[in-house]
Amino acid sequence: MKNGSIHISKDIFEKYEAVIGLEVHVQLSTVTKAFSSDSARYGSRPNNNISPVSLALPGALPVTNKEIIRSAVKLGLALGCNIIKENYFDRKNYFYADLPKGYQITQDNQPVCLGGRLKITLSDGKEKDVILNRIHMEEDAGKSIHDLDDVYSLIDLNRAGIPLLEVVSEPVLQSGEEAAVYFSELRKLVRYLGICDGNLEEGSMRCDANISVRLKGEQQLGKRCEVKNLNSVKNLQKAIDYEILRQISVIEAGGVIEQNTLNFDAATGLTSPLRTKEMANDYRYFPEPDLLPLVITEDYISAVKKSMPALPNELFELFTTEFQLPEYDAKVLTSERETAEYFLSTVKYTKNYKAASNWIMGTIRSYLNDKGINFDEFTVDSEQIAAIINLIDEGSLNNSQAKETLFVYLTKYPQKSVCELILELNLSIDKDNTQLEEYVDSVLSIFADKVKQYHNGKKGVLGLFMGEIMKVSKGKIDPKQANKILLEKIDRLK
Ligand code: ADP
């Protein structure tokens, strides 16, 4: 095993097991901040979204944004957590230039959600329940920018006070891959719930990874290191895999792991200790006296539950059982809420579920990929796609006409209907079999030698006949019908 300058033999690597727990910060996509009416919009001009509360001017008082409670309850319900009825906020005290209050409002001993789990499926198909410890509500700090000015560090307080949910897992993950899959699954879930945009480039989800190793069979957990602020799935996986090897190599060399806070350098792929100043860990938590305790009632929880969309695992179940789709299809279709919703609205108009899935996973997705756009920017109505599927099933349209011509026109003229376009483009299929029989006869007579080959066992030439028939008919035939007539006629020639 090799990573950076670290080499470890496979035998030694396999003596150990890694133990990983993640703390994921989910930035909530609320309109206003957690405890003030300042805008929570991303990308505003620096220091534009700030009022006395964000600036912590004397006398400014926080007020809880109800949306953060709603989001926490949604996520808690989706993850099967125990939702705590009586909530308090705490102050976590530390001094930093991007934290004007000198403390962060968070929840310490009594988080809004306890327990819960998230099922993940690994690349080898194995499933695993990732057990959660808790979810708590808190606010973000501002941003310090160290690389824009030669002399000064710049501070942007737009992010100060943006609401976060911190999702803390138990130390149950065992590799970079498991952590990466868990993080991605969590991202998918918060996007489904509509509580976070999951935009990793903008820092909407950031993760601290706690990593330790121990000899296999050992009960006690090893000393852990915490890699801070990982903001992409790839970096998360890389940082963990590197850190596991580093810790093993330290222990193998007779050293001990010191509990440390680390930084991951994406360019080198290495972890290194943060300055000790940032590691000082004495937060003097105490209850936030400016906010009232917050009671979440059963009625509130059931109202939130009713308002929630179907979750990806529920849709997966529906797609594989009721709609009889292969697991692969169900997985792709539920990978994003917009895709699942498009599929669901398509199958309102057609009962050919597999064809709807094929269209979405194939033609439509490659179109979206080509254009570099998402499903929510796709302009062709699901009803039109269903109409195409139904026309193909009736034998009034064939696949190549549908994909190569009709679909292309629909994307250009989304306001036109399938029927209009079929007339305009003269696409309808000749249902007149006498015409079709003539096409078949002429192809069979032109390729008489191939007919002989067919009768001598070379069945592959059928493809050539079909291709020729499509050509002479200019594609205006039903391939199923053509195939049937072709087989009948060729048999008669024997
Ligand atoms: P802290 O109070 O220092 O933040 P927590 O108890 O909240 O510590 O744990 C933070 C995260 O670290 C959790 O995800 C937890 O599962 C994980 N963790 C705790 N101990 C270990 C360990 N020995 N090895 C790996 N992860 C650990």
Ligand code: MG
């Ligand atoms: Mg912690």
